[in-house]
Amino acid sequence: ACGNSDTGTDEGGSGDGKIVMGFSQVGAESGWRTANTNSIKEAAAEAGIELKFDDAQQKQENQIKAIRNYIQQKVDVIAFSPVVESGWDTVLKEAKDAGIPVILTDRAVDSADKSLYKTFLGSDFVKEGRLSGEWLVEQMKSATGDVNIVELQGTTGSAPANDRKKGFGEAIAADPKLKVIASQSGDFTRAGGKQVMEQFLKAHPKIDVLFAHNDDMGLGALEAITAAGKEPGKDIIIITIDAVKDGMQALADGKFNFIAECSPLLGPQLMELAKKVHAGEEVPPRIETEETTFTQEQAKEALPNRKY
Amino acid sequence: MTDSRPVLTMTGISKSFPGVRALHNVDFRLFPGEVHALMGENGAGKSTLIKVLTGVYGIDEGTITLGDEQVAFSGPMQASAAGVSTVYQEVNLCPNLSVAENIFIGREPRLFGAVRWGEVRRRARKLLTRLDLDIDVTAPVASYSLAVQQMVAIARAIDVQARVLILDEPTSSLDAGEVAQLFRVMRQLRDEGIAILFVTHFLDQVYGIADRITVLRNGTLVGEYPIAELPQLALVEKMIGKELDVLERLEEQPRRELAALEGGTPFVAVSELGRKGAIAPFSLTIHAGEVVGLAGLLGSGRTEAARLFFGADRADRGEVAVNGKPTSLRNPVQAIEYGIGFCSENRRAEGIIPDLSVRENMILAMQAARGWLRPIPRRRQDELVEQYIKALSIRPANPDVPVRNLSGGNQQKVLLARWLITEPRLLILDEPTRGIDIGAKAEIQKLVVQLSDGGMAVLFISAELEEVLRLSHKVAVMRDREMVAQLDNDDTVDAERVMQTIASGSTRKEASQ
Amino acid sequence: MASHRLFWPVAVLVVMLAVNTIYRPGFLAVEVNNGHLYGTPIDILRLSAPLILVGLGMTLVISTGGIDLSVGSICAISGAIACLHISQAPDQNSLVTVFTALAMALGAALVLGAWNGVLVSVIGIQPIIATLILMVAGRGLAQLVTEGQIITINSGPYRAIGLGHLLTLPLAIFIALGAALLVAALTRRTALGMIIESVGGNREASRLAGIRSARMVFLVYVVSAACAAVAGFMMTANVSSADGNNAGLWVELDAILAVVIGGTSLAGGRFYLSGTILGALIIQTLTTTVYAMNISPQTALLFKAVVVIAVCLIQAPEFRAKLGRRRRGGPASPTSTPQPQKEEVTA
Amino acid sequence: MTTTSLTTGPRWARLPRRHVPVLVTLALLLVMYGIGVSQYRAFSNIQVIFNVFIDNGFLLVVAVGMTFVILTGGIDLSVGSVVAMTAMVSAWLLESGLPALPVLIIALLIGPTLGFLMGCAIHFFDIQPFIVTLAGMFFARGMCTFISDSSIRITDGFWTTMAQYRIGDPRGNFVSVSVLIAFAVVLIAAYVLAYTRLGRNVYAIGGNPQSALLMGLPVGRTRIAVYTISGLCSAIGGILLSFYTLSGAPLIAVGMELDVIAAVVIGGTVLTGGSGYVFGTVLGVLVLGVIQTLITFDGSLNSWWTKIVIGGLLFAFILFQRLIGIRYK
């Protein structure tokens, strides 16, 4: 069932006319990622696209290997979520030479040669950070005195961590009252977020705002805040990114104050694009997923039909 | 015979380990063209003196002069570069490397930096021929018995064009033939003007080859004597500091008479027991209270036979009966359950647990037999350990030092104690007196006699044929991994007769493989 | 005093705490909050509990000359199984549910430990590779259990494993302490410890002394898995959720480090449980220090590298001997002559 | 290392015995490849094999260095981080405008220097290699994020040429320059281990360090040398990786040390030292590469099944390797 036609034509495609897509996923490092994978798999099945899926386990080398193998298998479209931004030129060139179009999802690459891929579909991490920052600036307009912010970063060196930090930093620069007094990596995990927050709470008697680079760290930090005898959402304002179900629940419960969405449900859009690209249609070079932000009220409304 | 100026002078050497003063103000001289025996009891400090000389240990006080220069080697590498070639006690070879490589590593013949393997093998073969050893030099050294390994280590040392050759108990597991061969080579080297330092516990060997003797006792120098001025008894007295009556008593002991043991069921009877590639099928019975000696030359398969008795290797044919009941000895645990104990010849690889203390090493077998859930009470441990430290005069007499810090001979005693403590019904002793000093050896022999009188069966293996004959009721003769004869040890049997049996033993060589 | 085996690890720990206290005087402060003791030292104790547990098992494994890389995965699997069972139960707070969950998860961990044990002791695969298999596949199994999601639970009794209190102190501390005492009693009150050490010190020799070496080797992997399972409960209970991918990630490395800092040699042989516990405390204190002193994540690893190397230098007798000699400007004193070889110096 | 005489039975029989583990590994690798070919059509393309080499060239080089270390009975956990650090430093220096040659030289010096220092700490202070190299791992990884917490692109002409130059046949099958470099490293290492004193000393130390010392071998020097060699190989691996990805990224090659150790051990080298061959290591790397290729060709596994299947394949492989190997023991 796995073999596709290999009848000498360079531009393959299986005999039954089904589009074959090779997709290399970063890994399964978070619930968000799993939702992303599921969305793509479901959408592919729905759209009648044959999906060859590979999990790179957070290793760029594995993704490059996977892409090379897709080229060998002469798939019709290659899509992948790059683990890091840089380092793709060589293999993308090989794909181009083999005449296989490439779509990037979720994360961008920094190739100077934009012809190496057809389009990018995903979120803008910088924007997510900025939206969070802007909301905070708005909230704190009337505040007097310094506003002490602590930040829980994602995995050091990863693109979402870098970009979200950047976007947030840019936005709060608008108000000199807002100060990031401590910033540590919580590795995007609940345990990490909790452990770091515990220390923040002890080292800094006055914390007004927590900005976490994802929901999971925020959820971990919640526990630390409660254990310290403070009330999350009131004593400390909590802003996170992602909007996974547990995070939305916390928001609806009034424990979080604001979430910038980062949607994993790229599947349908990706399949649309794949079909277009395969048919040779022009597609815009950059497509951002439709994303929004949630406040506590919005969360209460949205929660019942949250899929992930 | 000797030059007037020593090639090596050590003066005022002192060396302490934490809690032990191994050497105290020792002087030592070595002249070119002499064989100099360094004598002393176990733990007297012989090996330490050698290691201090070659820089394995730093010295606390004293000076070492080699030739005209004062030296302080940082390690064996420097020492051998300066012309001091050493065979340390215990076999120190790399088990994973081939025989040829072990001989030449560090000074392989090379061409443009590349080792010439063909040349290495050729020269290794030649060198071993000189020692009368014909073995496959490409096989890993670990595949040979300890005795062969010892010969390989000697070969390595004598190939170096050295000024000083040091041999620390090189003969501990060799038998007469190899020793004679080694002595021939040593004499040759001596005549070439090389100074040889030789350590052994065999007095005959000392008197067979040495020119002078230095005696150490408890880390201090007793004296230096020309061989002619120190008769055996005086030497023993100097070594142990008192007259050795034990030894004499044992010498006087009558031959072991074969008691009326043969009638009853033997404790262990094996028939046609064998293992492919190791030993041809053989049959042997051992009765309670009987001492059976295994005689044979190096590599004749004595160790292999003993291992089958203990289940250390699994026999692939033949039958075993313990107390008349057929059974099989599949592993040591089972053998121990039957009351069999086995003291291996290779104390370093198969005997001591270096990290553990003397106490733990001693009680290990007993504890293993009791199971881990029933630890031996501390009081009982103390009793047992104290008893055997005294009986075997183990030094230092501190049960809590790691056994690795003991001298070679004392480690051997600890192993012996490990099995004696279990009070086995059959004790297999493979070279139990290896590296053990003369006083302790007598003690051990006495102990064996005592225990067998008390009903313990013993399977006794020793490179020293006299020792085997002195203790055994019955001698089984091995040759080429085959049991060729069994002799009742009566008046007609002596070393010569055994050697003859070995030489003329039926050669069913093909059948053995 | 300085010659005691635990002197230097303790000294390191004290220095680390002192530095922290100088940086922030409140570091060691402990106050009562909601009837519980609350403060950084308590955090360190609580957070090091899982590491201590994993370290205990790892100590035994290493003592036999082996290594167990799969402990992280086993933490994740056991946590996942327990949380999955609880999350599916109608009443998450029921003690019966929680105990069934724990029993199931522990059972699974024992099976996995036995698997490791068989590979190493019966089939004779090198420990590092044998346990690497489960390290890789085990993550997959954990995710298979959680289906790649984070399972959040809301179970008071289960939470208590990670966050509950007893006598004003976190329960986790008592669990770790209890496990440590249990393992210590099991190994030091019986002959098990000596037997394990002898297997690690010289496997062939202990076989010939009548020890069932293979059985001992098998056993330590099972014990290690059991310890990892309990650690897995703590990790997941601590955040009330099971994350198949991240729970116990890299804990094997920390555990090995703790064991080695504690003075047990990776070559096998003698083991020191109290050393391992100190090692775990040192590692956790180091992590906490990074947060407490707000060392930027970009330089945190450099900081850790420096501390780790300093810790081992201080612990190395060779280093102290050399340092001492330099300071005194002369050769070493007679009593402290360095011995070039620790291993197997036989006469 | 061949024996001249084939006439005597035992000698002839003994010769291959030493090589049995490697031969078994090779046979199993071929079986695995055969399974791939029979299951997936495109698997039989020559380029698939070439890709395994292209994609694992740097891993191979690093594994060769690790083989030296493991042969002495040591271990080097720092390799993955040193690879990343080398790539990172190269990218950073190139970005700051330094020409290719000095960058190469500097980058190639960092790894061996760190290796040398670690070797010294291990030898002179008698600290366990595990801890020392773990600290080295923290240090090198720390340097990466210290230099930059986001990835740096390489646009240098030399680098891009090395990355994209294809050496191949007219039918379009090709290998990259890195593959040739990797092969060169393998050959040199094999030669060093088999024919030089350094190489033989490595084996001797692995066999029994105590004996090696008493036999007058330069144990300290050799120990330090192997960590330096491992550092050098990691540095070369880092350069190859920077060719491969044309960038330096702080999080690249995380956990690579385990892959490398696995490759070396699968290749038949014993972790306690003293026995193993570079050729075995090559096979070990190929085994991991082929497993990875099989997984991507299948393309139907989800994330967790991927891990389980990798573990399962690894298990099956090692089990057969062990069981078949035992027979010949």
Ligand SMILES: Nc1ncnc2c1ncn2[C@@H]1O[C@H](COP(=O)(O)OP(=O)(O)OP(=O)(O)O)[C@@H](O)[C@H]1O
């Ligand atoms: N590394 C060490 N650490 C502590 N003590 C040691 C060490 N090496 C030797 N000793 C002690 O030094 C003393 C002398 O030992 P040495 O090995 O020199 O004896 P020996 O004369 O060679 O004895 P043997 O005849 O048994 O070989 C012994 O008491 C021994 O316990």
Ligand SMILES: Nc1ncnc2c1ncn2[C@@H]1O[C@H](COP(=O)(O)OP(=O)(O)OP(=O)(O)O)[C@@H](O)[C@H]1O
């Ligand atoms: N020509 C030989 N000379 C000596 N040993 C040999 C020879 N050929 C083989 N061997 C080795 O001898 C060993 C068998 O000897 P084993 O140890 O059983 O004999 P042994 O009678 O106990 O001798 P030893 O006195 O050496 O202990 C085998 O390991 C074999 O490899």
Ligand SMILES: [Mg+2]
């Ligand atoms: Mg000695």
Ligand SMILES: [Mg+2]
């Ligand atoms: Mg023997």
